[in-house]
Every structure is written in C-alpha cells, then in structure tokens.
Amino acid sequence: MSILVTGGAGYIGSHTCIELLNAGHEIIVLDNYSNSKPESLQRVKEITGKDFTFYEVNLLDRDELEHVFAENQIEAVIHFAGLKAVGESVSIPLHYYHNNITGTLILCEIMKKYDVKNLVFSSSATVYGMPERVPISEDFPLSATNPYGRTKLMIEDILRDLYVADHDWSIALLRYFNPIGAHESGRIGEDPNGIPNNLMPFVTQVAVGKLKELQVFGSDYPTVDGSGVRDYIHVVDLALGHLKALEKVMSANGVEAYNLGTGTGYSVLEIVAAFEKASEVKVPYKIVDRRPGDVAICYADPVKAKNELGWVASRGIEDMCRDSWKWQKNNPNGYEA
Numbered sequence: 264m265s266i267l268v269t270g271g272a273g274y275i276g277s278h279t280c281i282e283l284l285n286a287g288h289e290i291i292v293l294d295n296y297s298n299s300k301p302e303s304l305q306r307v308k309e310i311t312g313k314d315f316t317f318y319e320v321n322l323l324d325r326d327e328l329e330h331v332f333a334e335n336q337i338e339a340v341i342h343f344a345g346l347k348a349v350g351e352s353v354s355i356p357l358h359y360y361h362n363n364i365t366g367t368l369i370l371c372e373i374m375k376k377y378d379v380k381n382l383v384f385s386s387s388a389t390v391y392g393m394p395e396r397v398p399i400s401e402d403f404p405l406s407a408t409n410p411y412g413r414t415k416l417m418i419e420d421i422l423r424d425l426y427v428a429d430h431d432w433s434i435a436l437l438r439y440f441n442p443i444g445a446h447e448s449g450r451i452g453e454d455p456n457g458i459p460n461n462l463m464p465f466v467t468q469v470a471v472g473k474l475k476e477l478q479v480f481g482s483d484y485p486t487v488d489g490s491g492v493r494d495y496i497h498v499v500d501l502a503l504g505h506l507k508a509l510e511k512v513m514s515a516n517g518v519e520a521y522n523l524g525t526g527t528g529y530s531v532l533e534i535v536a537a538f539e540k541a542s543e544v545k546v547p548y549k550i551v552d553r554r555p556g557d558v559a560i561c562y563a564d565p566v567k568a569k570n571e572l573g574w575v576a577s578r579g580i581e582d583m584c585r586d587s588w589k590w591q592k593n594n595p596n597g598y599e600a
C-alpha cells in the first residue's frame with residue numbers, strides 16, 4: 264500500500280517525501296511542475312537513496328488521475344498540489360479557483376470511487392483572515408481576504424461537508440503558519456519564480472547578492488520593534504507534522520483542523536538579525552510603508568497538534584536561518600544549473 268503525494272515536487276512536498284521515505288513509507292508522487300522542477304525529486308532520491316513512482320499529471324486531468332489510482336494500491340493521499348501566490352491570485356482569480364478547487368474536487372471524486380478515504384490537506388493560517396488576537400487556536404472565526412485564501416477556506420468547507428455525508432472519510436486540515444528553512448543537506452529548498460514575495464527567500468537572495476536590499480514593510484505595528492510578527496516554522500518540522508497527521512487519519516475517522524506552527528512569533532527585524540548571525544552576512548534593508556493586507560501579529564496556539572497528533576516543532580530560529588542560507592548559498596539559482 265502506498266501514500267499518494269500530490270504536489271510532491273514543490274517546496275513542502277519534497278521535504279515531506281524525504282521524511283515519508285525515511286520512515287519506510289512507499290510513496291507515489293504526482294505533480295504537473297507548474298511551480299516546480301524535476302530536479303527536486305531527483306535530489307529527494309539522492310538524499311534518501313530510495314526510489315518511487317512519479318506521474319507528471321495535472322489534477323484537472325480526470326482520466327490521467329484515474330490511471331494513477333487504477334495502477335496502484337493507494338491507502339492515503341497527502342494533498343499539497345495547488346497555486347499559492349496571494350498577489351497572483353488577485354490578478355487571475357479564475358485560474359486559482361479552477362486549479363485549487365476543481366483540482367481538489369476531482370481528486371476527492373476519484374478517491375471516493377477507489378474507496379480511498381484518508382486525506383491530509385494543506386490548508387493555511389490564511390483562513391484566520393485578520394485574527395482579533397493571538398495566539399490563534401483552531402476554533403477562531405474563519406475568513407479570507409484574497410482569492411488564494413478563499414480557495415483554502417472553500418476546500419476546508421468542501422472536506423467538512425464530505426465527512427458529514429460519509430463518515431468513512433478521515434481528513435486532517437493542516438493550517439501551516441510560515442514555513443521557512445530547508446533540508447539540512449542544503450540540496451533541496453524553496454525555489455521561488457522571479458522576485459520572491461515572502462520574507463525569507465527575499466532575505467537569502469539579498470544575502471547572496473541577487474537583490475540589493477530588503478524592504479521592511481511597516482515600522483509602526485504594535486509589536487516589539489514596529490515590524491510585523493509571524494510564526495516561522497522549519498519546513499522539516501512541518502514535514503514531520505504530515506507524518507503524524509497521516510498516522511491520525513489512518514487510525515480514526517473524522518475531519519479535524521490542526522495548526523502547524525511553533526507558537527512563537529518573530530518580527531521582521533528579529534529575523535534579519537537572526538539571519539545575519541547564522542550566515543555571518545550583512546542584510547541591508549530599508550523601512551518602507553506597510554504592505555496592504557498584512558496583519559500586525561500572527562502566531563499559532565499549537566497545543567491541539569501536540570495533544571492529538573503528538574507533534575511539536577523542535578527546530579529553532581537559528582536552525583531555520585542556517586538551513587535557508589545553506590540552501591541559497593549552495594544553489595544561488597535554485598534548481599537551475
């Protein structure tokens with residue numbers, strides 16, 4: 264029996280494939296490479312010394328997706344595949360709704376047909392919208408402020424409805440906070456297209472000399488130093504959270520949401536300082552206006568994942584900065600030679 268990993272060539276998916284293989288799972292990976300490259304999976308094989316079956320398939324292609332289920336004995340699905348750029352989702356909303364929502368609907372329909380009802384889904388802290396206070400627990404009100412966030416919220420609703428209609432389903436909705444870092448080998452990591460939108464890849468590209476300086480968005484938030492605070496989590500801790508969620512969905516039916524975060528917030532300026540310390544490289548920055556749509560402070564209450572999944576993040580900010588830097592320094596152009 265195998266675990267199907269959709270979007271397994273991507274940033275979080277590739278790290279999760281490593282941990283699944285290291286734990287002795289058989290995996291089948293599916294991706295259409297719309298936001299990733301075959302090289303990441305080559306490196307997963309190199310790091311683990313293990314092989315697996317790969318399908319270059321778009322989730323929207325029902326017939327091809329069905330082949331994957333017909334040809335394999337799949338017992339659970341970890342579903343990463345989706346588009347994730349907030350700004351892009353505002354420009355091309357129909358593409359986001361179609362890819363993320365229709366893709367998930369087709370996946371669930373085929374899972375149902377083949378009686379595969381164990382699912383771990385990549386949700387996001389974005390489903391909390393503008394939270395009224397911190398730390399954020401899973402019972403906070405849900406809302407979204409952009410099309411990307413709405414796809415996550417709608418998919419969560421769809422999956423909850425699926426369980427209401429059929430109690431044989433077993434679904435974990437994993438709400439990630441801010442994943443950063445990379446595998447300790449420095450061989451795989453985050454490889455954004457174009458100029459990064461997210462903080463850590465921007466910082467590492469400044470440090471490696473690809474970008475001139477960081478813009479710090481806002482200095483007047485009610486935080487320790489006026490810059491925005493987030494719950495950064497090491498991508499390997501996040502990957503390990505998926506293994507715990509997998510154990511959970513294989514052992515009990517239901518639909519449950521879990522925050523995957525550390526429970527600690529760091530400001531932008533604290534991240535810059537921690538990164539400079541870990542890399543011994545100076546990161547020039549300029550303070551500019553707030554970025555529209557940003558919240559001041561966002562961090563998780565991760566106690567539910569601890570109590571129900573037996574998962575806690577163990578890697579600290581130094582590890583995150585060191586591993587992000589190792590990846591960027593060794594691969595200044597990402598997976599491109």
Ligand SMILES: NC(=O)c1ccc[n+]([C@@H]2O[C@H](COP(=O)([O-])OP(=O)(O)OC[C@H]3O[C@@H](n4cnc5c(N)ncnc54)[C@H](O)[C@@H]3O)[C@@H](O)[C@H]2O)c1
Pocket residue numbers: 269270271272273274275276293294295296297298299320321322323342343344345346347362366385386387388439440441442
């Ligand atoms: N990285 C984050 O900050 C973050 C935060 C919260 C949630 N998430 C969610 O986690 C998941 C993984 O994120 P990531 O950072 O690894 O992103 P990523 O873009 O690196 O990985 C997603 C993968 O899915 C593939 N894909 C997209 N649409 C597809 C389709 N229709 N068919 C087949 N493959 C498809 C892409 O090619 C890519 O390899 C996404 O669903 C994302 O929304 C990410």
Ligand SMILES: O=c1ccn([C@@H]2O[C@H](COP(=O)(O)OP(=O)(O)O[C@H]3O[C@H](CO)[C@@H](O)[C@H](O)[C@H]3O)[C@@H](O)[C@H]2O)c(=O)[nH]1
Pocket residue numbers: 347349387388389390439440441460461462463465477478479480481490491492493531554557
């Ligand atoms: O060049 C930059 C980029 C970011 N920031 C700040 O850094 C923090 C983190 O920003 P970013 O890395 O863009 O993450 P978020 O805005 O928190 O959003 C991420 O985390 C959310 C919660 O998981 C997801 O919903 C989003 O998709 C994902 O992009 C925020 O205070 C930003 O204002 C800067 O100051 N300069």
